[in-house]
Amino acid sequence: MKHLIAGNWKMNGDQALAKSLVAGLAVKAGTKPKADIVLCPPAPLLQAVAAAASGSALALGAQDCHADEKGAHTGDVSAWLLKDIGCSFVIVGHSERRADHGESDALVKAKAAAALKAGLTPIICVGETDAERNRGETTRVIARQLTGSIPDLGSALSLVVAYEPVWAIGTGRTATTADIAAVHGQIREVFAAVGGTARSAQVETLRILYGGSVKGSNAASILATHGVNGALVGGASLDLEDFWRIIEACP
Ligand code: PEP
DSSP: OOOEEEEEOTTOOOHHHHHHHHHHHHHHHTTSOSSEEEEEOOGGGHHHHHHHHTTSSOEEEESOOBSSSSSSOTTOOBHHHHHHTTOOEEEESOHHHHHHSOOOHHHHHHHHHHHHHHTOEEEEEEOOOHHHHHTTOHHHHHHHHHHHHSOSSOOTTTOEEEEOOGGGTTTSOOOOHHHHHHHHHHHHHHHHHHTHHHHHHHGGGOEEEEESSOOTTTHHHHHTSTTOOEEEESGGGGSHHHHHHHHHTOO
């Protein structure tokens, strides 16, 4: 199983970046990059990124979706439309959406289920805050978020989980590789437990990404950590050379 490197542009970038960065990445990646690569730009840039990535192995992902297929939801985008315009992935439950938009585990679960129904691979994010970590609640928070956010349907191969400690996102701080290995192990156990025997048989094929200040300079040790199957990268995904170093650091 190849590692998966997902670039989350957040609310950054414009049409010029979509062309230049993605064209440069497409040339480097060609058709057989070392890792599977998915780019998640802001929704208005999805088609520009798709055009610049055309003919390469770069995949397209969105940063969020609505749980419904269509309807009166001004400003929202459905998973079905994302699929229609060429996306294969969608991030759901990113901590910035949980915090800024009050998204609950139940809503994240509904969005992930919609993504699966539409034929997208949801990247389901979980992670504890600094305060929760300091209170020794990491294990409890991860278990609660996972059991609440993972849809009932969907095999280990049809979805991805991203462990993103909130205190590590955009701060330059990263979890230790020992902590990452421990949480990823826990995620695998919880995933197997919530899905019964079918999921427990597939649990080794579940891709679990680490996210939180991953850069070219720290990627190698994180990506070689037991139980880590890739990275969700924010800031560094906007820098062609740094993002490429992360991809090249995959074991
Ligand atoms: C993220 O946006 O999911 C993220 C991990 O950001 P950063 O890499 O900038 O910490």
